Amino acid sequence: MAEQATAGPGPNERPAPPQTTLQRIWDSDVFYSFRSSKVTMVAAAVTAVIFFMAIFAPWVAPHQPFDVATVDLMDAELPPSWEAEGDPRFLIGTDNLGRDLWSTILYGTRISLTVGFLSVIFGLLVGVGLGLVSGYVGGYVDAFIMRVAEIQLSIPGILIALLLAGILRGVLSAEAYNDAVVWVLVLTIGTSIWPQFARTVRGSTLVERNKEYVLAARVIGLSRFSIMLRHVLPNVMGPVLVIATINLAIAILSEATLSFLGVGVPPTEPSLGTLINEGQNYLFSGLWWITIFPGAVLAILVLAVNLLGDWLRDALNPKLR
Amino acid sequence: MIAFLVRRLLQAIAVMAVVALCAFFMFQFVGDPVNQMVAEDATAEDREYLREQLGLNDPIPVQFANFALNAARGNYGVSYQHKRPVSALILERMPATLELAVTAAIMAALLGVPMGVYTGLRRHGFMSKLVMTLSLIGISLPTFLIGILLIYLFAVILGWLPSFGRGDVIKMGAWESNFLSVSGLKSIILPANTLALFQMTFIMRLIRSEMLEVLRTDFIKFARARGLPNRAINYGHALKNTLVPVITIIGLQLGSLIAFAIITETVFQWPGMGQLFLQAVQVVDIPIMSAYLILIAFFFVVINLIVDMLYYVVDPRLRVDQPAGGGHG
Numbered sequence: 304m305a306e307q308a309t310a311g312p313g314p315n316e317r318p319a320p321p322q323t324t325l326q327r328i329w330d331s332d333v334f335y336s337f338r339s340s341k342v343t344m345v346a347a348a349v350t351a352v353i354f355f356m357a358i359f360a361p362w363v364a365p366h367q368p369f370d371v372a373t374v375d376l377m378d379a380e381l382p383p384s385w386e387a388e389g390d391p392r393f394l395i396g397t398d399n400l401g402r403d404l405w406s407t408i409l410y411g412t413r414i415s416l417t418v419g420f421l422s423v424i425f426g427l428l429v430g431v432g433l434g435l436v437s438g439y440v441g442g443y444v445d446a447f448i449m450r451v452a453e454i455q456l457s458i459p460g461i462l463i464a465l466l467l468a469g470i471l472r473g474v475l476s477a478e479a480y481n482d483a484v485v486w487v488l489v490l491t492i493g494t495s496i497w498p499q500f501a502r503t504v505r506g507s508t509l510v511e512r513n514k515e516y517v518l519a520a521r522v523i524g525l526s527r528f529s530i531m532l533r534h535v536l537p538n539v540m541g542p543v544l545v546i547a548t549i550n551l552a553i554a555i556l557s558e559a560t561l562s563f564l565g566v567g568v569p570p571t572e573p574s575l576g577t578l579i580n581e582g583q584n585y586l587f588s589g590l591w592w593i594t595i596f597p598g599a600v601l602a603i604l605v606l607a608v609n610l611l612g613d614w615l616r617d618a619l620n621p622k623l624r
Numbered sequence: 625m626i627a628f629l630v631r632r633l634l635q636a637i638a639v640m641a642v643v644a645l646c647a648f649f650m651f652q653f654v655g656d657p658v659n660q661m662v663a664e665d666a667t668a669e670d671r672e673y674l675r676e677q678l679g680l681n682d683p684i685p686v687q688f689a690n691f692a693l694n695a696a697r698g699n700y701g702v703s704y705q706h707k708r709p710v711s712a713l714i715l716e717r718m719p720a721t722l723e724l725a726v727t728a729a730i731m732a733a734l735l736g737v738p739m740g741v742y743t744g745l746r747r748h749g750f751m752s753k754l755v756m757t758l759s760l761i762g763i764s765l766p767t768f769l770i771g772i773l774l775i776y777l778f779a780v781i782l783g784w785l786p787s788f789g790r791g792d793v794i795k796m797g798a799w800e801s802n803f804l805s806v807s808g809l810k811s812i813i814l815p816a817n818t819l820a821l822f823q824m825t826f827i828m829r830l831i832r833s834e835m836l837e838v839l840r841t842d843f844i845k846f847a848r849a850r851g852l853p854n855r856a857i858n859y860g861h862a863l864k865n866t867l868v869p870v871i872t873i874i875g876l877q878l879g880s881l882i883a884f885a886i887i888t889e890t891v892f893q894w895p896g897m898g899q900l901f902l903q904a905v906q907v908v909d910i911p912i913m914s915a916y917l918i919l920i921a922f923f924f925v926v927i928n929l930i931v932d933m934l935y936y937v938v939d940p941r942l943r944v945d946q947p948a949g950g951g952h953g
Contacts, residue, residue: 454639457876457924459883469905469913470650556766563768564890564902579769583891586776587787594776598769606764 336618346610353604357412364406369572383592396592398578399585407578408597412604414574418488419555423547425493426554430500431536431543437501438508439531449505452498460495464557467491468566481569488567492557496550503546507539545619549612552605559601575601632932636925641692643921647914648691652684700915705907710915714897719799720790721896724888725881727816732823733874739824740831741863747836756832759825767884771818771891778814786811788893815892819884823877830873834866868935875931879924 337343356363382388383396395404437448455463468491472480480487511517512535520530561567562576570577575597582593682690694700700710743752762770779787791807794800801808838844839862847857886898893899897916904912 454642457879457928458920459880462883462886462920465886465902465905466913466917469908472905473650473908473910552764559766560768560887563766564887566905579772583772586772587780589780591776594772598772602761602765602769605766606761609760609764 333618337614340614342610343614346607346614349603349607350611353412353600353607354416356409357416360406360409360413364403364409366403366406368402368407368410382590395596398593399581399590404592404596407573408575408600411573411575411578411597412600414485414568414572415555415558415576415601415604418485418492418558418568418574419551421485421489422492422496422554422558423551425489426496426550427500427543427547429493430497431504431540433497434501434504435508435531435536435539438505439512439527439535445505448501452501455495456498456502460492460553461557461560463495464491464561465564465566467494468561472566484568488558488561491561492554495557496553499546499550500543503542504539507542508535511535511538541619545612545616548608548615552608552612555601555608556605628936629933632929636929639925640918640921643918644692644695645688647695647917648688650910650914650917651691652687695915695918700918701911703904703909703912705904705909705912710911713900713912714915714919717895717897717900719801720894721882721885721889721898723801724812724815724819724894724896725878725885727812728819728823729874729878729881731816731820732827735820736824736827737831737870740828741835741858743828744832744835744839745858755828759828762821762825767818767822767887768891770821771815771888774814774818775891785814787814790895815888815894818891819881819888822884823881826877827870827874831866831870834869835862838862838865872931872935875927875934879920879927882920882923 337347361367398404398407433448433452437445468487471487471491475483475487517530517534520534525534558567558574559576559579562574563580565580568574568577570581573581578597579594579601582590582595582597585593698711700714702708703710703713706713739755743755746752765773775787778785786807789811790800791805791809791811794805794808844857844861847861852861882898885896886902888894889896889898890902897919900912901916903909904916
């Protein structure tokens with residue numbers, strides 16, 4: 304994160320004697336604020352560990368929870384290994400189908416993160432594109448796009464995602480829906496977060512479009528499209544990174560919520576939200592671990608990403624609180 | 625004032641028209657209502673008769689006009705799943721959701737405002753830091769997880785409170801209330817807390833940052849220079865000046881309370897509108913979905929309108945003529 308942030312032209316960089324890239328990053332303001340905040344460093348470490356384990360789940364996980372051959376229903380509902388009836392093979396117990404909970408959580412985190420990242424990328428592409436057009440072209444186009452964004456911003460994202468999911472369930476067959484569920488979720492969650500990107504980018508585009516370099520680009524006869532893409536876009540991307548980080552947390556939460564509500568990832572290859580939903584049914588019989596562990600992973604992940612987002616916002620823009 | 629009101633009202637009507645159009649297109653393009661309504665062995669004539677009856681053969685603009693008129697009269701058709709008029713279904717369930725949302729809103733405001741003031745005034749105190757850290761956790765925990773944790777603690781382990789449903793509700797005409805029986809009161813505690821927690825942390829953090837902002841301003845320094853007691857400065861001057869944005873945000877948050885009620889109602893099997901809507905999404909019951917969409921949009925538009933007017937009334941600075949669409953940045 305920090306490397307990316309400093310690689311761009313930072314406003315605070317003073318002309319310095321030639322240094323290696325690594326040294327420049329180490330001395331930069333952004334990285335200084337990173338070094339001086341213990342909370343941020345812990346959050347970054349936690350995020351990195353969770354990302355690593357999710358990406359390499361097939362190698363890190365002790366069991367293959369989706370391989371029917373290795374799963375035994377006889378192992379179902381075993382408590383964590385430190386409890387009296389626990390089994391040393393299953394560190395934090397098994398779920399209702401006899402899958403190793405730890406491995407299932409690793410794979411589930413993988414799905415949650417995939418949906419989260421893709422949703423943010425989708426929302427970012429749509430939002431930045433529309434914001435750029437809105438700010439640069441202006442007029443009716445601008446008024447229309449901003450009105451839509453404003454209306455959507457006043458309605459909670461989860462409601463929009465739910466409605467879209469409902470509509471797509473009607474359009475697709477149940478089987479097609481489950482096959483394409485990751486893309487459905489990306490579409491619905493991405494759609495629910497684009498306005499924030501659009502509004503921010505539009506704001507900075509309005510400032511940039513009147514600057515001299517844009518005028519110069521127009522004078523030499525570049526097309527609107529290439530001015531927007533090559534000249535304005537790189538200069539409005541700073542705040543976008545912050546919004547993307549904060550929205551990653553929101554997207555992960557939205558995915559978990561949709562899956563919990565039963566319109567997201569199906570239980571055959573569950574995400575964290577699906578696991579919590581499944582586990583909820585067993586809470587009353589005392590099988591607390593099926594719910595509590597996925598819940599804890601979800602909460603820690605979202606908290607860490609939120610903390611990183613907060614830090615990034617303060618570090619990149621001292622004017623914002 | 626009149627011009628401002630008229631402009632806002634026109635905007636509100638435009639928004640409602642767009643939402644109605646969305647709902648109408650949902651009807652048009654998602655599934656065939658005739659298939660949902662007739663029996664399996666219906667003949668082609670039966671279908672055609674129903675088609676004519678429902679007005680599905682009319683030109684699209686006529687159909688939309690009929691749809692909008694019906695919607696304005698509160699007629700949203702018949703639910704595919706429940707085979708009953710949607711308006712009756714929603715009206716039955718509205719009291720449950722409203723009682724839950726209003727209880728949560730009151731709790732959030734009553735707890736959030738004092739905590740925000742406290743953490744704003746004693747910024748570096750131990751309690752403030754503790755509360756701020758806890759609030760960050762509160763923001764990161766998804767609503768449904770909070771609900772599940774509360775159920776596990778208070779219903780499963782301690783066994784103090786019921787984990788689902790509304791308990792004994794007392795009927796007052798068409799309104800079923802939770803507040804008149806012991807089991808009803810006990811039943812609303814957990815869901816209302818779940819729903820209130822996020823709003824409470826939100827209000828608290830908002831008031832805190834507004835307080836910090838206001839306490840830095842010159843008129844506070846001047847008040848101190850005049851030798852006013854701390855009490856008068858903190859509450860009479862500072863808090864009063866934070867309330868303008870806070871009222872706005874709290875008003876707008878009422879809408880999201882209704883949205884988050886979907887989740888809370890699902891966790892606690894609370895028989896409200898949110899649960900009805902979620903079941904409709906799961907089985908693609910279009911009439912309920914579109915009615916809910918229109919209803920929620922209506923709530924939001926009305927709340928927005930009231931908040932805009934409150935803003936206008938409370939903050940005299942806004943009464944200077946502004947270009948249209950101002951105030952949103």
